[in-house]
Structures are given as structure tokens and as C-alpha cells.
Amino acid sequence: MPAQTVATAFQRHFGYAAPLLVRAPGRINLIGEHTDYNLGYVLPAAIDKEIYFAVGLNSGSEIRLVSHDLNDCCTVAVDQLHRTDTQWANYLLGVAAQLQKRGVVLAGFDCVFGGNVPVGAGMSSSAAVECGLAFALDQLLGTHIDKMTLAHVAQKAEHEYAGVMCGLMDQFASLFGRDGQVVRLDCRSLAYAYFPFDTDACRLVLCNSGVKHSLADSEYNKRRQECERGVQLLQQHYPDVKSLRDATLQQLEQHQAEFDEVTYRRCRYVVQENQRVLDACEALQRRDLAAVGRLMHASHAGLRDEYEVSCPELDALEEAARGLPGVYGARMMGGGFGGCTLNLVAPAHVEAFIQTVGQAYQRRFGRPLETYQTSIVAGVSEAEIGELPVVNKTAPAPEDCA
Structure with a gap:
């Protein structure tokens, strides 16, 4: 999913100034499966299957979400955050709810996201969704939350809004990935160390x-x-x-x-x-x-x-x-x-x-x-976009995903 496609979709849906664009990678795990929630060791890496986000503050009181891939929308009031029947939206709403629990004053925001992390293939598309939005909101709201805390925010979102009692590995890998290296995480102490892995050699x-x-x-x-x-x-x-x-x-x-x-x-x-x-x-x-x-x-x-x-x-x-x-x-x-x-x-x-x-x-x-x-790539980061055309369009109703 090219970053430009998501950014253009954002303008088409919401029609205001260029949003913040963020890329969030999926992950592989070289070894160490089902050890994270047992506070053991894991050895993941971020990979070049990624989800892109276009996110902007809308000066209103609503969270308006658009899944570009599913051609679906969801809108929830900031002061009435709750789990919905729209499962994909719960991963994002859970992140917003966790930030609120940590005392962050949320503003209304708009988000369009899409990417090429295969769903259900074990590359943790859910963690990429959570971490990408957590990173974007931290940037837009200027909260300066450290990456490990953002990983915990994303993990708690999955626990409470998606209903999966996952460990920390997936979110950690998406945020802490480093180009050309796998990273060993001690899920008890949260200490981590990088090890080289040359995907040109293997x-x-x-x-x-x-x-x-x-x-x-x-x-x-x-x-x-x-x-x-x-x-x-x-x-x-x-x-x-x-x-x-x-x-x-x-x-x-x-x-x-x-x-x-x-x-x-x-x-x-x-x-x-x-x-x-x-x-x-x-x-x-x-x-x-x-x-x-x-x-x-x-x-x-x-x-x-x-x-x-x-x-x-x-x-x-x-x-x-x-x-x-x-x-x-x-x-x-x-x-x-x-x-x-x-x-x-x-x-x-x-x-x-x-x-x-x-x-x-x-x-x-x-x-x-x-x-x-x-290939093994770096973790969540801002992405570059070119100049986008000015579009005058009011925000869509939840069912307007054309």
C-alpha cells in the first residue's frame, strides 16, 4: 500500500490540510513463540509488510476512522469511547481509550489506514494497526510518550478492546525494529539486544x-x-x-x-x-x-x-x-x-x-x-508524502466509504 494512496484517500474523505503520515511494520518472529506472555524471551524483527496511516486532528469531538482496504468507516464520540461491533475499529478505539486512561486529553481526530500486511498470516497486522495509531496520536498531541510505554498502550488495547490476552512481543517488534537486525526481548525485565541478520545472505x-x-x-x-x-x-x-x-x-x-x-x-x-x-x-x-x-x-x-x-x-x-x-x-x-x-x-x-x-x-x-x-526494516516512523491536491469535501458519514 503506497503511502501516497492512503494520504490521497484521507484528502478525499476529509478534505483538509495534509495529515501526518505514519508507517507501521508487521513482524516475523525468528524463534520464541508463546513465550512472551510467560515473561520469557522472544526474537522478532520488523518487516517490509507495512500499514500506512494518515491521521489529522479535526477540531471536533469525534473519532472518524476509515479502513481503506475494507472500504468501511466507523465514527465514535471522543467522550463516549466504547467497543463496537466493527471489529477492525476496536483495535484503533482501544488505543485511544488507553491513552485516555493514562490522562491524555484526546481531541477529535480523523484516520485513514491501509497496507499490505496479510491478515491472519501471523505477521501481526493487529499490532501494526495499534502501534501506528499510538505513534501518530503521540506525535499530533505532543504527549512525548516513550516507545516502551506506547507498546504497552497498544498491548492493553488488544486485551481490552479486541479480547486477545497477547504478550508484548508484537507491539514491541513493530515499534523497536531496526533495519537488518533481529531483537531479543526479555519480556520480564524488558531489556533488549539486537543481533545482525543479513537478509541478502539468507x-x-x-x-x-x-x-x-x-x-x-x-x-x-x-x-x-x-x-x-x-x-x-x-x-x-x-x-x-x-x-x-x-x-x-x-x-x-x-x-x-x-x-x-x-x-x-x-x-x-x-x-x-x-x-x-x-x-x-x-x-x-x-x-x-x-x-x-x-x-x-x-x-x-x-x-x-x-x-x-x-x-x-x-x-x-x-x-x-x-x-x-x-x-x-x-x-x-x-x-x-x-x-x-x-x-x-x-x-x-x-x-x-x-x-x-x-x-x-x-x-x-x-x-x-x-x-x-x-526484508527486515526499521520500526514505526513518520513517512514522507508529496504535495497533495486541495479537496473541498465535508467529512463522510460512517457509511460513506466510496
Whole structure:
């Protein structure tokens, strides 16, 4: 979605001076899935699948939102913010509500947004939507909120308005991404460190299963509850265990008999996945992509067998990639139950990889495989726009999205 397209749509809808334009990237997560809400480690990066926002203060008392991609609108009074039946709007309204809770005096504003982050593919389009608007409002209102606080604002918006009890990783990655680097976040201390990842030397190829997942409707929240149950069991013996981040495999194994089978497997996966993130960072520092790839395959196995958030399509894609020439590693990415696999592929083998895996997927599931090659980019920022024509048009009614 070119920035100019969104800016032009803003002028067409609202007809006043050039808005602030913001770009907000989606993300990949190299490794470390479902560890963030367990206060563990994650290793994400911002990518060049992005959402653009045109936002302006309207000197009124209404929030007027336009989804350019969906050709849909939503209008809510600033002093009557609430969840609506328009699900896409709730991500944006939730951000405004969280800013209000932090004492920010909101003005009426207009927003048009659209982009090319595939929805339901595990690249966190929702976090990009939240973080882009949070950044834009901070700029327009001059509130000077630090980026980590903006990440928490966006996360709380998803909790309270979208109904998904997500961890902080997606919002953090969208805001803190750095060009050409993955970033390890300690979700307990919020300390972070960058590690180089040259996407010219090793391409990131995403294979979209075509299975649309919605975390709010999936078992995401159930997995979080299962982890919390495991922590409660461990705390009876180890009061210092406040989250699975504090637990060890030895502790789990010593008290396995006290766990039901499902809870034990969930906890075991999280503890092992945290260690895989640390091992992957060491491998990146050694530039050992083969070691990173082996950890990715192990991560997928854990997500499939112990955390049980994969699906047949994702498993088939990971299996088809394993052992192909030039493929270092593959795993499902995101919350699960659909979305994409992430594949590390040597540049010379990308074309053959896409063809081979695509043919295997077509044979097994009878539908074409959509793939994306992506690069690692910087996090949320202002975007440049050229001069726009002056348009005289009154603000649209909510149903006026032509």
C-alpha cells in the first residue's frame, strides 16, 4: 500500500490540510513463540509488510476512522469511547481509550489506514494497526510518550478492546525494529539486544498456509490459562517461580506426577523454547545459520506436539521444507492454528524452494501456495508524502466509504 494512496484517500474523505503520515511494520518472529506472555524471551524483527496511516486532528469531538482496504468507516464520540461491533475499529478505539486512561486529553481526530500486511498470516497486522495509531496520536498531541510505554498502550488495547490476552512481543517488534537486525526481548525485565541478520545472505521466505486464524476465537487464551495453572502448581514448591520464565526443566520433571499431562506438556514447551531463543542468539553471533535452522525445526516440533497450536497445513509446509537444498530451517510462526511458516533459505535456492514446496502443497491440499519474500526494516516512523491536491469535501458519514 503506497503511502501516497492512503494520504490521497484521507484528502478525499476529509478534505483538509495534509495529515501526518505514519508507517507501521508487521513482524516475523525468528524463534520464541508463546513465550512472551510467560515473561520469557522472544526474537522478532520488523518487516517490509507495512500499514500506512494518515491521521489529522479535526477540531471536533469525534473519532472518524476509515479502513481503506475494507472500504468501511466507523465514527465514535471522543467522550463516549466504547467497543463496537466493527471489529477492525476496536483495535484503533482501544488505543485511544488507553491513552485516555493514562490522562491524555484526546481531541477529535480523523484516520485513514491501509497496507499490505496479510491478515491472519501471523505477521501481526493487529499490532501494526495499534502501534501506528499510538505513534501518530503521540506525535499530533505532543504527549512525548516513550516507545516502551506506547507498546504497552497498544498491548492493553488488544486485551481490552479486541479480547486477545497477547504478550508484548508484537507491539514491541513493530515499534523497536531496526533495519537488518533481529531483537531479543526479555519480556520480564524488558531489556533488549539486537543481533545482525543479513537478509541478502539468507532470505526470509514466508509460506502462507491459507488457513485464516483469529486469536480471539482460537485457543490462544486457553493456552495462557494452562501456563498459569502450571505456575500455580510449581509455586507450591518454589515460591520464587512467578512465571514459567522462572521455571527449569528439572523442577518440572521432579514434580511431573502432580501435573495433568496437558499442563505438563505446555509448560515443558515454554521452558525449552526460552532456551532455544538464547541458543539462537549465540548461533547468530557465530553466523551459524545451520544451527539457527535446527533450533527452528525443534521449535516447530514443540509447537506441534507439546503446545498443540499447529495444524496439518503448517506441518506439511515445515515437512516439505526440511532437507531441501539451501534451506537452513523452517517452523510455523505466530499464535498458531493457521498462518505462515517462516523459512530461512539461501538466496540461490529461493526460486527452487518456492516451486518445490508450492507443488507439494498443491498436490496435498488442492490449492496454490502463496509465498512472500521479506526484508527486515526499521520500526514505526513518520513517512514522507508529496504535495497533495486541495479537496473541498465535508467529512463522510460512517457509511460513506466510496
